[in-house]
Each structure stands twice: as C-alpha cells, then as structure tokens.
Amino acid sequence: MDRYCPIPSPTDSDTLACLSVLVKIQHNLLECHDSETLFASLLPDIRLAACTSYAYFFRNVPLFDGQPTYSLVAESHLPNLPPRKDHPNFALLPHAHLPNWTATLMNHGLVFGTPNDFAGEERFFMSLHGIHSILLVPVIAGKQFLGFLGIDDCVEERKWSEADKALLQNVAFALAHALLRLQTTQNLQRACQEKTELMEILAHDLKNPLSAISLSVDTLLRKHDRISSEQLEKRLFQIKELVHRMTDICHQMLRESICLPLNLVSRPCTPSRLALRI
Amino acid sequence: MDRYCPIPSPTDSDTLACLSVLVKIQHNLLECHDSETLFASLLPDIRLAACTSYAYFFRNVPLFDGQPTYSLVAESHLPNLPPRKDHPNFALLPHAHLPNWTATLMNHGLVFGTPNDFAGEERFFMSLHGIHSILLVPVIAGKQFLGFLGIDDCVEERKWSEADKALLQNVAFALAHALLRLQTTQNLQRACQEKTELMEILAHDLKNPLSAISLSVDTLLRKHDRISSEQLEKRLFQIKELVHRMTDICHQMLRESICLPLNLVSRPCTPSRLALRI
Incomplete structure (x- = not known):
C-alpha cells in the first residue's frame, strides 16, 4: 500500500494548531458511523x-443528463451570518456556473484567492455572495470526484496560510476515506437486506403453488374413483404446470444468489494522487 | 455523540513530533482495509x-475455559534484536503470567516503568526478556477489551515522556475504532455470504422433491388407466409427502431470512472512558 507521509513544515504555532485540529478531525472521522454526524463534527472545527x-x-x-452539479450538504458559519443551505444557488449549483473552479477541482487542483484573482462567472459569484476570499479543495476517492470542501472569508480579503491549505487538503483526504467507508458499510447492509427480502419473496412465491398442488392431490385422493380419465389427466397437467413454475423460482434463487454483489468494499485513491503537505 | 478533545500540552518539539506521527497513523487507520496492513503501517511508526x-x-x-489470554499478533523491532512473535511466552501469554499488568489494563489503566517499579511475575518477565522499560496501553472498544499496545526499551532504563504516553493512548483509541470498523465490515460480508449459501442450499433442497413430483406425475399420466386404485393413491400420498417437505423448506427460508443478523455495526466505547491527553 502507498503510505501517507505528511511532510512537516518548519515548526511554528500555526503548524501545531493545524496538527491538533487534524488529529481531532481524523479521530472523529474514524469514530463516525453516519455522514450527518461526520459533517457536524468536521466543519465547525475547520471554520x-x-x-x-x-x-x-x-x-x-450528477444530474440525469450527466452534467456535474453540486449541492451544499453541510455547512458551519459565524453566528451573525445567514445559513446558505436553502439558497437556490447553493442547493443546486451547476458545473457551468463556476466552470473554471470546478474544472480545477476535478483535476485535483486547489482553488484559492480573492475576487480579483478570478474572472467571469467566479468573480460574479463571489461578489453576489459577499465572499472576499475563498479556498476550495477537492474530495476525491479513487476516480470518483465526491465533491469539495471549502472555506470563505466574508469579512475581509486575506491570503490563506500554508497551514490553512494543508489542513483542508488533509481533511479532504481523510474525508474521502471516511465517506468511502460509510458507502461500503451501506452497500453491504443493503445487499444483506436485499437478500433477506428476496428470500422472503421467493418463499412466499413458492407457497402458493405448493398449496395448489396440495389441494389438487387432496381432491384426487377423495374423488379419483368417481372422476373421468380426462378430468384426472387435467388435474395432473395442472400439477405439472405448478411444478414447472416452482422449478423456475428455484433457478431464479440460484441466479439471484450469485448475481447480488458481494465485493462491495470500495477502494480509495492512493495518497500520491494528492499533494499533501503539513 | 461524545466529542474527542485532545488537550494540547505546552508547545514543544516533542508534542509536534507526536502530533505529526499521530496524524500519519490515524490517516493510515482511516485508509486501511485489513488488519495485517493496519499493524504493518502502525507499529514501525510508533517504535x-x-x-x-x-x-x-x-x-x-480468551481460551475455551474463559481465561483471558493474550497473543502477540504484530510487532516492529530494532533490526539488531530478535523477533518475538514465535517465542512461546509471546505467542500465548496467559493472564495469570502477568496478573497485575493485565488487571490494570482491563480497567483502562496504563502500565509503565522499569523492573524496580514492579514485583513478582512482572519483574521476572522483564528480566527474562531483557526489558529495561515498558509502556502498555489498553485497546478497548465498548466493553470489549481487544488487547493492548506496548513499547519496550531493551537498551536502557528510561522514563517515558508524556508525549510517548499520549501518543500510545491516542493510537490505542484510534486502533479500537479501526478494528471495530474492520470487524463490522467482515460481519456484514459474512452475513451476505451466509445468506447466499443458504439460498443455494435451499434451492438445491427444493429441486429434488420437485423432480420427484414431476416424475410421479409423468408416470401417472402415462399409466393411470392401467394401474389400480391403490397404486394411484400410493403415488398421490407420495406427492403429498413431497409437498410437505417443500413447505417445511419454505418455512425454513422465512425463518432463516429473519434470523441472520442484520444489525452488525459495532459501536465503540465513548472517548470519555479513556483519559486522552496530548
């Protein structure tokens, strides 16, 4: 396995603070069992x-037409600032609204700067939402671009420190693993649940023809000396038909037991794909 | 959820080094998919x-008689020192051989010191294996005592620093979560596998009586006008018996689909159970 090797920058209080927060965030990510709790613990710490x-x-x-689109799923903000989650621009943000940023992020790049550092749609977006400085890092698992983490300063223009960038990149990397882990667990739970439901459905599907055969046999046992040869044959053909139906269900059980996915453990990207520095 | 809050001790290079290693170890624990890789990445970093x-x-x-026993499953050692994994004392270490240490560890306590700090079995164990200083921390998940992490100095007697203790305790805490996560994934995979196998077995179990019914019906269709009433009844009773057997199998499917465990996600202990300090 590729090993993760954060490279310490010169000792300073920024680095120490950054490492302390990172230890706490990683720990919470290790501990977390659902994505809601995960973001609730993560974003206030970063902010x-x-x-x-x-x-x-x-x-x-991604929308049904395949166009990448982004949705703000979790946020932490200064108490005097409004939440953005329900704002239409944040609830559903098409790739085309911020084409330069999202292209950079999809290619493992960082986005950071003030409005003057950007042109067109991005500069307009920042001024529209009163963002003086922005820093965005991609969250990538394998070849899957899961989304991006971001921090905004809406009070003043600022230059993000190396510690800020390193913190966000390292958190994004840990987050990708935590999200993959949650996905894997959910996939396995769903597969178990599907198998359970399938077994229940098939067991019920089998019970009807079994009852019908049982009923037919009982009728024949009671009446066989009073019914015509044609009637007996008709009953026997009905039983044969029911047996065929049940054989089909058994074949379906064998097919489905093999088809339902077992190898559901997702693999993350290797650390080398991201430039990680602390 | 209880939150994990490492408390920074005064800024010094020890703390910075400890935090850097912890970030790396936690990251590897987040990333890891099997316990072998997990220890291979963890123990050299600690050492x-x-x-x-x-x-x-x-x-x-735990042995079959319920006595707690410990087994060295992974280690990292100085190149000039021998591995201990195959040594009988380490391969299977009964609780009674180190009763004071293991009792302390099971009660969430740390063990640290030189031979003079201990009496009886523990002092003997250290001198036998040339251990000048030892530091042990428990790995506890929920109420489950999974084992313990340790470091030994076999070169000289030393006083373990607060950073050493904090590192080992934090790693033990992260390790408990990582081991639980692996256990959860393995449980879910096993449950899926068991359901698959059960479906296959039951499908095969159903195919035999179905074939037998089909054969009986074919025989009756061919010969019904040439056989006696008793022979016809005998055949019909056989079919009834086979239908009963299949109904039993369907009931078993419904029972087993419910019985196989679905809630397999293990929960760890809350951080407050361990004294965590950095």
Missing part, C-alpha cells in the same frame, strides 16, 4: 481553526 | 517516534 466565516461541503450530484 | 526497541500489539484471545 474555527481557519478563523473564517463559512466552512462547507458540496457533494457532487 | 520510531518513541525511539525504542520494540512496538507490538497483543490481542485478547
């Missing part, structure tokens, strides 16, 4: 560590 | 960070 206005996660939610 | 002779993990493997 406070970077002393900034907003910290948030946009999930990549 | 190097503490500049010590051995770093190891003993798993709690």
Whole structure:
C-alpha cells in the first residue's frame, strides 16, 4: 500500500494548531458511523481553526443528463451570518456556473484567492455572495470526484496560510476515506437486506403453488374413483404446470444468489494522487 | 455523540513530533482495509517516534475455559534484536503470567516503568526478556477489551515522556475504532455470504422433491388407466409427502431470512472512558 507521509513544515504555532485540529478531525472521522454526524463534527472545527466565516461541503450530484452539479450538504458559519443551505444557488449549483473552479477541482487542483484573482462567472459569484476570499479543495476517492470542501472569508480579503491549505487538503483526504467507508458499510447492509427480502419473496412465491398442488392431490385422493380419465389427466397437467413454475423460482434463487454483489468494499485513491503537505 | 478533545500540552518539539506521527497513523487507520496492513503501517511508526526497541500489539484471545489470554499478533523491532512473535511466552501469554499488568489494563489503566517499579511475575518477565522499560496501553472498544499496545526499551532504563504516553493512548483509541470498523465490515460480508449459501442450499433442497413430483406425475399420466386404485393413491400420498417437505423448506427460508443478523455495526466505547491527553 502507498503510505501517507505528511511532510512537516518548519515548526511554528500555526503548524501545531493545524496538527491538533487534524488529529481531532481524523479521530472523529474514524469514530463516525453516519455522514450527518461526520459533517457536524468536521466543519465547525475547520471554520474555527481557519478563523473564517463559512466552512462547507458540496457533494457532487450528477444530474440525469450527466452534467456535474453540486449541492451544499453541510455547512458551519459565524453566528451573525445567514445559513446558505436553502439558497437556490447553493442547493443546486451547476458545473457551468463556476466552470473554471470546478474544472480545477476535478483535476485535483486547489482553488484559492480573492475576487480579483478570478474572472467571469467566479468573480460574479463571489461578489453576489459577499465572499472576499475563498479556498476550495477537492474530495476525491479513487476516480470518483465526491465533491469539495471549502472555506470563505466574508469579512475581509486575506491570503490563506500554508497551514490553512494543508489542513483542508488533509481533511479532504481523510474525508474521502471516511465517506468511502460509510458507502461500503451501506452497500453491504443493503445487499444483506436485499437478500433477506428476496428470500422472503421467493418463499412466499413458492407457497402458493405448493398449496395448489396440495389441494389438487387432496381432491384426487377423495374423488379419483368417481372422476373421468380426462378430468384426472387435467388435474395432473395442472400439477405439472405448478411444478414447472416452482422449478423456475428455484433457478431464479440460484441466479439471484450469485448475481447480488458481494465485493462491495470500495477502494480509495492512493495518497500520491494528492499533494499533501503539513 | 461524545466529542474527542485532545488537550494540547505546552508547545514543544516533542508534542509536534507526536502530533505529526499521530496524524500519519490515524490517516493510515482511516485508509486501511485489513488488519495485517493496519499493524504493518502502525507499529514501525510508533517504535520510531518513541525511539525504542520494540512496538507490538497483543490481542485478547480468551481460551475455551474463559481465561483471558493474550497473543502477540504484530510487532516492529530494532533490526539488531530478535523477533518475538514465535517465542512461546509471546505467542500465548496467559493472564495469570502477568496478573497485575493485565488487571490494570482491563480497567483502562496504563502500565509503565522499569523492573524496580514492579514485583513478582512482572519483574521476572522483564528480566527474562531483557526489558529495561515498558509502556502498555489498553485497546478497548465498548466493553470489549481487544488487547493492548506496548513499547519496550531493551537498551536502557528510561522514563517515558508524556508525549510517548499520549501518543500510545491516542493510537490505542484510534486502533479500537479501526478494528471495530474492520470487524463490522467482515460481519456484514459474512452475513451476505451466509445468506447466499443458504439460498443455494435451499434451492438445491427444493429441486429434488420437485423432480420427484414431476416424475410421479409423468408416470401417472402415462399409466393411470392401467394401474389400480391403490397404486394411484400410493403415488398421490407420495406427492403429498413431497409437498410437505417443500413447505417445511419454505418455512425454513422465512425463518432463516429473519434470523441472520442484520444489525452488525459495532459501536465503540465513548472517548470519555479513556483519559486522552496530548
């Protein structure tokens, strides 16, 4: 396995603070069992560590036409600032609204700067939402672009420190693993549940023809010396038909037991794909 | 959820080094998909960070008589020192051989010191294996004592620093979560596998009586006008018996689909159970 090797930058209080927060966040990610709790523990820590206005996660939610689109699924903000989650621009943000940023992020790049550093749609987006400085990092698992983490300063223009960037990149990397782990567990639970439901459905599907055969046999046992040869044959053909139906169900059980996926453990990207520095 | 809050001790290079290693170890734990890789990445990092002779993990493997027993499952050692994994004292270590240490560990306590700090069995164990200083921390998940992490100095007597203790305790805590996560995934995979196998077995179990019914019906269709009433009844009773057997199998499917465990996600202990300090 590729090993993760954060490279320490010169000792300073920024680095120490960044490492302390990172240890706490990683620990919470290790501990966490659902994505809601995961973001609730993560984003306030990031926002406070970077002393900034907003910290948030946009999930990549491809629309049915295949166009990448992003949705703000979790945020932490200064108490005096409004939440953005229900704002239409944040609830569903098409790739085309911020084409330069999202292209950079999809290619494992960082986005950071003030409005003057950007042109077109991105500069307009920042001024529209009163963002003086922004820092975005991609959350990538394998070849899957899950979304991006971001922090905004809405009070003043600022230059993000190397510690800010390193913190966000390292958190994004840990988050990708935690999200994959949750996905794996959910996939396995769903597969178990599907198998249970399938067994129940097939067991019920079998019970009807079994009852019908049982009834037919009982009728024949009672009446066989009083019914015509044609009637007996008709009954026997009905039983044969029911046996065929049950044989089909058994074949379906064998097919489905093999078809339902077992290898559901997702694999993350290797650390070398991201430039990680602390 | 209880939150994990490492409390920073005064800024010094020890703390910075400890945090850097912890970030790396936690990251590897988040990333890891099997226990072998997990220890292979973990123990060398601990040993190097503490500049010590051995770093190891003993798993709690209760014997069939219920007595707690420990087994060295993974270690990292200085190149000039021998591995201990195959040594009988380490391969299977009964609780009674180190009663004071293991009692302390089971009660969430740390064990640390030189031979003079201990009496009886523990002092004998250290001198027997040339251990000048030892530090042990428990790995506890929920109420489950999974084992303990340890580091030994076999070169000189030393006083373990607060950073050494904090590192080992934090790693033990992260390790408990990682081991639980692996256990959860394995349980779910096993449950899926068991359901698949059960479906296959039951499908095969159903095919035999179905074939037998089909054969009987074919025979009756061919010969019904040439056989006696008793022979016809005998055949019909056989079919009835086969239908009963299949109905039993369907009931078993419904029972088993419910019985196989679905809620397999293990929950760890809350952080408050361990004194965590960095």
